[in-house]
Amino acid sequence: DAGVTQSPTHLIKTRGQHVTLRCSPISGHKSVSWYQQVLGQGPQFIFQYYEKEERGRGNFPDRFSARQFPNYSSELNVNALLLGDSALYLCASRLMFGTANEKLFFGSGTQLSVL
């Protein structure tokens, strides 16, 4: 079975541009989360989606948005890119929503570089 897949693996953008990152969860998983990992730090929570609805949002500006599709795949969009948006963006999936004891399965991430 395929794990969590993310595309693209690497991306280079310039300041002010827009970017879209994509994620496909493990088959059967209905919840997708996005995390930002700046070099040298632990991942920071951006969004969680479950059944196509936003169920949680971290402390990120409105330039960051996301959505989940009927097949449970997800997109993360970032507008007006800043240099500080350069990071590894990780997608994670889990079966359900609402329980603290369910582990998240992560993809390999998209490395975004903003020049």
Add this chain to the structure above:
Amino acid sequence: AQKITQTQPGMFVQEKEAVTLDCTYDTSDQSYGLFWYKQPSSGEMIFLIYQGSYDEQNATEGRYSLNFQKARKSANLVISASQLGDSAMYFCAMSSARQLTFGSGTQLTVLP
């Protein structure tokens, strides 16, 4: 708010020896989960082990065990018989229904 603290930025261990990676946490929740993930240079976060806040026994997964001391709010990872392939970044994380909160990580290097 949940907080995870990992005080060891880097650790070295000799191959075949055991190593303990420290993790302390802070939360006002009664129900929570504690996780350890491994992140090799490829970037993927690999699940290692999980401990629930109500679990009375320490979790074990192969060479990994979690030393859970609830009163001290600590959840240390013990890796037995270290292997060269264990060299990676290790993150402790705490879960709520919505998200994982990660610590800053410990870079483990296994020496031959």
